[in-house]
Amino acid sequence: MDGPIFSVRGAEYAYKGASCPAIEDVNLSVASGEWVALLGTNGSGKSTLAKMMNALLVPTRGVCFVMGMDTSDAELAAFIRRNVALVFQNPDDQIVASIVEEDVAFGPENLGLPSDAIRAVVERALRLTGLSETRRRGSHSLSGGQKQRLALAGALAMEPKALILDESTSMLDPEGRASFLDCLRELNARGITVIQITHRMEEVVHASRIVVMEKGKIAWDGSPYIFWEEKRAAFGFDIPPELELLRSLRAGGFVPAGTRPAVNDLLEALCL
Amino acid sequence: MKFSNGFSMGQFVPGESRVHSLDPRCKIMGMFILLAVPFAAKKPLDFVPAAFCLYAISAASGIRFAKLLRAGRPVLFLIAFTAILNLFWTPGREITRLGPLRVTAEGVTLAFCVSLRIYCLVMMAAALMMTTSPMDFASGAERLMSPLAVIKFPVSEMAMMMTIALRFIPTLFEESERIMKAQMSRGADFESGGLIKRARAYIPILAPLFIQVFVRADNLATAMESRCYVPGAPRTKLNPLVWRSRDTAAMACVIAFVVFSLVWNRYIYRLADLLCPESLF
Amino acid sequence: MSIKAVNIKYIYNAGTPAAVTALDGVSVEAGRGEWVSIVGHTGSGKSTLAQHLNLLLTPSSGFVSIDGATIAPGSREARAARRKVGLVFQYPESQFFAETVREEIAFAPSNWGVAGVALDACVNEAAASAGLSPSALGSNPFSLSGGERRRAAIASVLSMKPDYLVLDEPTAGLDASGVRGLTATFGELCSKGMAVIHVTHDMEIAMSMSDRIAVLERGVLVASGAPERVAEYLSERPVKGLVMPASARFAHGLREKGIHAPLAGGVSEIIETLEEARSRRKR
Numbered sequence: 001m002d003g004p005i006f007s008v009r010g011a012e013y014a015y016k017g018a019s020c021p022a023i024e025d026v027n028l029s030v031a032s033g034e035w036v037a038l039l040g041t042n043g044s045g046k047s048t049l050a051k052m053m054n055a056l057l058v059p060t061r062g063v064c065f066v067m068g069m070d071t072s073d074a075e076l077a078a079f080i081r082r083n084v085a086l087v088f089q090n091p092d093d094q095i096v097a098s099i100v101e102e103d104v105a106f107g108p109e110n111l112g113l114p115s116d117a118i119r120a121v122v123e124r125a126l127r128l129t130g131l132s133e134t135r136r137r138g139s140h141s142l143s144g145g146q147k148q149r150l151a152l153a154g155a156l157a158m159e160p161k162a163l164i165l166d167e168s169t170s171m172l173d174p175e176g177r178a179s180f181l182d183c184l185r186e187l188n189a190r191g192i193t194v195i196q197i198t199h200r201m202e203e204v205v206h207a208s209r210i211v212v213m214e215k216g217k218i219a220w221d222g223s224p225y226i227f228w229e230e231k232r233a234a235f236g237f238d239i240p241p242e243l244e245l246l247r248s249l250r251a252g253g254f255v256p257a258g259t260r261p262a263v264n265d266l267l268e269a270l271c272l
Numbered sequence: 273m274k275f276s277n278g279f280s281m282g283q284f285v286p287g288e289s290r291v292h293s294l295d296p297r298c299k300i301m302g303m304f305i306l307l308a309v310p311f312a313a314k315k316p317l318d319f320v321p322a323a324f325c326l327y328a329i330s331a332a333s334g335i336r337f338a339k340l341l342r343a344g345r346p347v348l349f350l351i352a353f354t355a356i357l358n359l360f361w362t363p364g365r366e367i368t369r370l371g372p373l374r375v376t377a378e379g380v381t382l383a384f385c386v387s388l389r390i391y392c393l394v395m396m397a398a399a400l401m402m403t404t405s406p407m408d409f410a411s412g413a414e415r416l417m418s419p420l421a422v423i424k425f426p427v428s429e430m431a432m433m434m435t436i437a438l439r440f441i442p443t444l445f446e447e448s449e450r451i452m453k454a455q456m457s458r459g460a461d462f463e464s465g466g467l468i469k470r471a472r473a474y475i476p477i478l479a480p481l482f483i484q485v486f487v488r489a490d491n492l493a494t495a496m497e498s499r500c501y502v503p504g505a506p507r508t509k510l511n512p513l514v515w516r517s518r519d520t521a522a523m524a525c526v527i528a529f530v531v532f533s534l535v536w537n538r539y540i541y542r543l544a545d546l547l548c549p550e551s552l553f
Numbered sequence: 554m555s556i557k558a559v560n561i562k563y564i565y566n567a568g569t570p571a572a573v574t575a576l577d578g579v580s581v582e583a584g585r586g587e588w589v590s591i592v593g594h595t596g597s598g599k600s601t602l603a604q605h606l607n608l609l610l611t612p613s614s615g616f617v618s619i620d621g622a623t624i625a626p627g628s629r630e631a632r633a634a635r636r637k638v639g640l641v642f643q644y645p646e647s648q649f650f651a652e653t654v655r656e657e658i659a660f661a662p663s664n665w666g667v668a669g670v671a672l673d674a675c676v677n678e679a680a681a682s683a684g685l686s687p688s689a690l691g692s693n694p695f696s697l698s699g700g701e702r703r704r705a706a707i708a709s710v711l712s713m714k715p716d717y718l719v720l721d722e723p724t725a726g727l728d729a730s731g732v733r734g735l736t737a738t739f740g741e742l743c744s745k746g747m748a749v750i751h752v753t754h755d756m757e758i759a760m761s762m763s764d765r766i767a768v769l770e771r772g773v774l775v776a777s778g779a780p781e782r783v784a785e786y787l788s789e790r791p792v793k794g795l796v797m798p799a800s801a802r803f804a805h806g807l808r809e810k811g812i813h814a815p816l817a818g819g820v821s822e823i824i825e826t827l828e829e830a831r832s833r834r835k836r
Contacts, residue, residue: 093491105510110500241799267806457640459664479650
């Protein structure tokens with residue numbers, strides 16, 4: 001694909017009865033294959049923007065295009081949603097069916113695919129998320145991390161070009177979070193665009209681009225390197241522990257420049 | 273205290289039996305047709321085919337007969353109540369008296385038959401629920417009711433509602449248990465005081481539970497919409513129902529059996545009279 | 554004065570084919586003014602243990618004693634004793650039922666018959682120690698922000714003036730500043746003499762705040778002791794689902810290189826150790 005996968009221009013959205021818009025004057029263009037981390041405090045408008053990019057909300061002013069399709073055209077909503085899948089925070093609120101594979105099939109069933117085609121995409125989605133073994137199990141019996149991967153599988157079954165993750169890891173334990181992020185890395189490597197909303201700075205290290213939202217507006221948009229070096233503290237974000245370690249070691253002259261912020265790399269590069 | 277106990281009446285028992293693997297439409301229709309057998313039974317011996325039928329279902333489904341029998345326990349009170357009504361208030365030939373109440377021969381027969389009939393109905397329904405997963409039941413019911421869509425009855429929406437309800441039952445049980453514990457740890461007392469005080473004590477459980485249900489419903493609706501669900505729009509199925517030859521065979525058996533039992537009802541007493549004219553019945 | 558769980562064994566669905574041993578012979582103790590963390594993977598039994606401390610569950614064997622008295626769950630004394638042990642559940646804001654924050658916070662003390670001026674004092678004090686602004690008291694709990702709502706829920710437990718505070722993943726779902734602020738609040742309560750029993754899988758907080766850490770793995774207590782000792786144990790023998798903080802992993806790597814760095818300390822301690830090692834080498 002040539003054009004940007006998301007193109008938001010001058011977008012504003014005001015919830016009914018709200019005194020001020022949840023987001024305003026948002027301009028954002030995302031190219032295919034990017035991994036964008038969308039940061040901001042609670043209530044900064046990240047979720048509203050996510051829903052707008054999935055055609056769940058239509059901008060009250062400005063425009064939002066997904067793969068060149070205008071989200072305000074109701075006829076295009078199905079096309080947009082199958083190409084841009086959304087995964088939410090609480091897996092329990094996204095799982096529709098009692099059986100794992102039936103839940104994964106929910107999206108393709110809505111698209112009206114024939115049974116054989118559904119079976120094929122379900123198979124693939126379960127494999128990508130490492131859930132093939134659990135296909136006949138009750139969705140209720142899964143662990144938290146597995147449930148969230150099930151929600152991801154449900155999204156992948158529509159074979160989307162982009163994934164939007166709205167704090168999808170915030171309810172998981174470290175292990176569930178790690179396996180979920182592994183999945184995402186794999187999918188991004190296969191060319192799927194990832195828009196990730198998160199509070200956890202250590203998850204942001206995978207992003208190729210960082211967008212910060214403040215009070216409904218995009219406050220900063222740029223490369224992770226500049227973000228960590230110059231902008232992080234100004235926006236009041238925590239420093240990921242690995243990066244903090246790297247900084248202190250660099251300052252003391254214990255590791256050479258260019259060392260990656262990972263414990264093993266730091267240990268290897270250590271010179272006294 | 274646990275909410276999740278006592279929720280086993282007619283619950284699905286996973287299995288691979290011949291009955292389990294029938295199409296749910298076949299099982300639902302078959303059950304309704306078989307209900308004719310206990311309904312048509314007017315005298316005690318008429319229940320022999322019904323008993324045979326239940327025994328056959330038990331054998332073919334691998335569900336122990338005792339388990340089917342136990343499924344009727346929750347309605348025992350109802351059965352006792354109707355039996356007593358029939359026993360004492362049926363006019364006819366008096367056989368004995370209990371204080372001011374007269375017991376008639378017809379009353380005894382009727383009480384016996386009505387009790388057995390209710391029990392049979394419950395057991396047959398239980399046999400259906402025990403051999404059909406809730407999801408299969410929902411899709412079977414959806415397909416059977418699909419002609420109703422002609423009169424604008426929202427069949428597919430109803431089926432989706434059922435699917436979601438089934439999915440959320442365990443979640444809600446867990447949630448209510450958690451909220452109950454949370455309120456108990458804040459000193460809520462559900463065990464002391466009169467009826468009204470106790471009922472009031474449940475407000476701190478029910479109110480958060482309802483709030484949670486609405487929040488969840490809202491989130492779920494958004495999630496479903498983002499997964500391209502449009503109410504009433506045509507959907508396909510991962511596992512569409514397939515009517516196989518064994519379903520046709522099973523339906524044929526069911527119909528043949530009902531005909532047989534009607535014939536039985538008609539002739540069994542003439543036969544019994546011939547063989548044993550002094551019979552009590 | 555302490556709360557003790559001794560040799561607790563707990564089996565879910567006991568006597569059925571679905572029986573699961575959630576806890577097997579677990580003991581844990583916390584004295585007033587102490588911060589004890591209970592860490593473990595999801596399903597390790599740490600939440601089950603927390604509910605035992607609040608006498609909500611009856612152990613299959615073992616017992617819980619509070620201030621030296623052994624208390625049978627379900628007894629009259631259990632309800633009274635529960636008042637001494639505040640339990641904050643995961644996502645505690647889901648238990649809200651009242652129309653105002655004030656009523657919500659007043660629920661616990663009024664269950665124990667506190668009323669009138671005393672109740673008001675209770676509510677205000679609890680709100681203050683939970684770091685909730687007084688202006689929030691009159692508002693609807695659902696109109697608050699996520700962080701404030703969590704503080705309101707915590708105030709609604711603090712209002713019964715517990716001596717022991719059991720926290721089950723109290724910072725789950727909050728953003729970084731929320732986590733930091735709340736952890737500091739708990740630290741303050743602890744320094745004022747309350748026992749804090751913190752159930753978590755966040756090793757970072759456990760390492761930096763705890764006097765002692767108890768590690769659960771599949772219902773069994775596998776390690777217990779001061780953070781440094783537990784970090785030593787976990788570095789040698791990792792427990793599934795628990796991730797050691799980056800600084801601890803780095804310090805462990807240094808030890809393998811022959812530099813003895815503290816495992817439970819932070820980054821600054823590690824740098825100090827390295828600087829010492831460097832100057833020693835130069836000499």
